[in-house]
Amino acid sequence: MSEKVVIIGSGPAGHAAAIYAGRAKLEPLMYEGMFAAGVAAGGQLTTTTEVENYPGHLSISGPELMEKMREQSMHCGARIKTETVDRVDLSRRPFKVFVGEDVIEANVIIIATGATAKRMNLPGEERLWQKGISACAVCDGGLPIFRNKTLVVVGGGDSAVEEANYLTKYASKVIMLVRRDVLRASKVMQDRAKNNPKIEILFNTVPVEVVGEKVLSGVVVQSTTPDAKRSTIEAGGLFYAIGHLPNTSFLQGQLELDDVGYIKTKPGTTYTSVEGVFAAGDVQDKVYRQAITSAGTGCMAALEAERFLSEHH
Ligand code: FAD
Ligand code: NDP
Numbered sequence: 001m002s003e004k005v006v007i008i009g010s011g012p013a014g015h016a017a018a019i020y021a022g023r024a025k026l027e028p029l030m031y032e033g034m035f036a037a038g039v040a041a042g043g044q045l046t047t048t049t050e051v052e053n054y055p056g057h058l059s060i061s062g063p064e065l066m067e068k069m070r071e072q073s074m075h076c077g078a079r080i081k082t083e084t085v086d087r088v089d090l091s092r093r094p095f096k097v098f099v100g101e102d103v104i105e106a107n108v109i110i111i112a113t114g115a116t117a118k119r120m121n122l123p124g125e126e127r128l129w130q131k132g133i134s135a136c137a138v139c140d141g142g143l144p145i146f147r148n149k150t151l152v153v154v155g156g157g158d159s160a161v162e163e164a165n166y167l168t169k170y171a172s173k174v175i176m177l178v179r180r181d182v183l184r185a186s187k188v189m190q191d192r193a194k195n196n197p198k199i200e201i202l203f204n205t206v207p208v209e210v211v212g213e214k215v216l217s218g219v220v221v222q223s224t225t226p227d228a229k230r231s232t233i234e235a236g237g238l239f240y241a242i243g244h245l246p247n248t249s250f251l252q253g254q255l256e257l258d259d260v261g262y263i264k265t266k267p268g269t270t271y272t273s274v275e276g277v278f279a280a281g282d283v284q285d286k287v288y289r290q291a292i293t294s295a296g297t298g299c300m301a302a303l304e305a306e307r308f309l310s311e312h313h
Contacts, residue, residue: 001105002094002105003027003028003104003105004027004106004108004309005106005107005108005302005305006031006106006110007021007029007031007109008030008085008109008111009033009036009111009112009247009283010031010032010043010066011043011044011281011282011291011294012069012281013112013281013282013283013295013297014030014043014110014112014280015069015070015295017110017112017299017301018030018298018302019076020303020306021110021302022076024302026302026305027079028078028302029079030073030078030079030080030081031081031084031085031099032070032082033083033113034083034084036113037113037245039116042069042070044116044117044282045066045291046062047062048062048130048139049061049130051065052142053139053290053291081099083099083100085097085098085250086098086099088109088251088254090109090251090254090274090277093107093275093276093312095107095276095277108277108278108308109276109278110277110278110279110302111251111255111263111272111278111280111283112279112280112281112283112294112301113247113248113250114281114294115246115262115282115286115289116244116247117240118240118243118244119135120154120207120240122207122209122210124209124212128210128215132146132210132216133210133216133239134240135240136239136289137153137166137167137239137241138166140239141163141166141167141237141239145237146171146236146237148170148171148172150171150172150175150233150235151167151170151173151174151175151238152174152175152207152219152235152237152238153174153176153177153239154176154206154207154238155177155242155243156179156182156183156185157183157185157241157242158184159241160178160183160185161176161185161192162241163239163241164196164199165192167237167239168196168199171237174196174198174200175233175235176199176201176202177202177206178202179204179224180203180204180224182203183201202221204224205221205222205223205224206222207219207222207238208230211232215236217235218234218235219232219233219238220232221233243260244282246262246286247283248261248263249261251263254274255272256273258286260286263283265284269300270301270304271304272284275308276312278301278304278305279301280294280298281297281298282294285297
């Protein structure tokens, strides 16, 4: 017998979808992943400490918030399997979902597999990760350890400029490290960085090591020009903004993706290029990338799945 709804992924998007689909009596089956894409079940928030911008919680630890979402999904009728989906066959309905030796049929699939922020794995990074090093300024920038310090942002794209601008609210100074002699960011964003007196842009520069005892205290940087000159910037924070990798490789090209690999959705909806397959959360969003926006699109996916199932028995 086919499952009505299979949800792949277990971040805020997957759980919001599971809560709505469960309450709609669709008995959703969620594959929460077994360290899929290097992230624990529960998604990216399991890798952070305090979340202070999820409505309803003044402050809550990321893992605790995700545990509560999981509990709520099950309370609403979702079944959860701690396994990773290897691949899917979307060529006809019911779709096929391949998990190890098992093949599950699904009338609807909601993909909520998230994205992974790229990191540089510099010497010292593992030890100081989340102790002054982050890949999300909007999430972590307001934390006390970053106040009135020099903060370093790596990257020259729109995200890097957005993060650098955001951090100037808290930092005494923000230094952007750009590996080439130009920013990749759009013109309007470039102007925003260049016109902000608190932002200094170091072109042709990359970080090569992070230093600090218990928390980050400095970043060793190196010039990308032939002289390869090294120096150390005293800094209280290092923020990566060098892009994200959406977790879509298991789709093997069966859905339309953009040039980076994000699932393309019809604007204002969670419809993908295949009828009956919906996408929610960071896997289809390279702009907002927040827990609340992911949960919002997870809700949309479940409502759209419900409508789809009522029209296609
Ligand atoms: P994710 O949270 O990425 O979860 C996707 C899940 O799907 C993962 O568990 C993954 O393992 C699983 N998965 C992937 N592939 C498969 C597969 N093939 N089969 C089964 N499972 C699979 N946002 C905020 O709003 N506030 C914050 O304070 C905040 N802090 C953050 C701190 C950090 C360090 C990071 C990295 C992000 C932070 N964010 C924050 C962003 C937020 O975590 C994301 O926007 C949100 O988690 C995206 O949710 P999602 O449901 O799309 O996917
Ligand atoms: P991008 O891929 O656009 O930019 C990544 C940046 O990081 C580039 O400057 C790149 O350098 C640099 N980089 C990559 N790897 C390394 C590395 N190993 N070491 C040093 N630097 C590195 O990613 P974004 O996340 O900025 O943007 C993704 C998409 O989202 C874009 O389409 C962007 O326009 C969009 N976006 C739009 C926003 C807005 O409009 N407000 C906000 C945020 C994102 P190089 O240029 O040399 O490759």
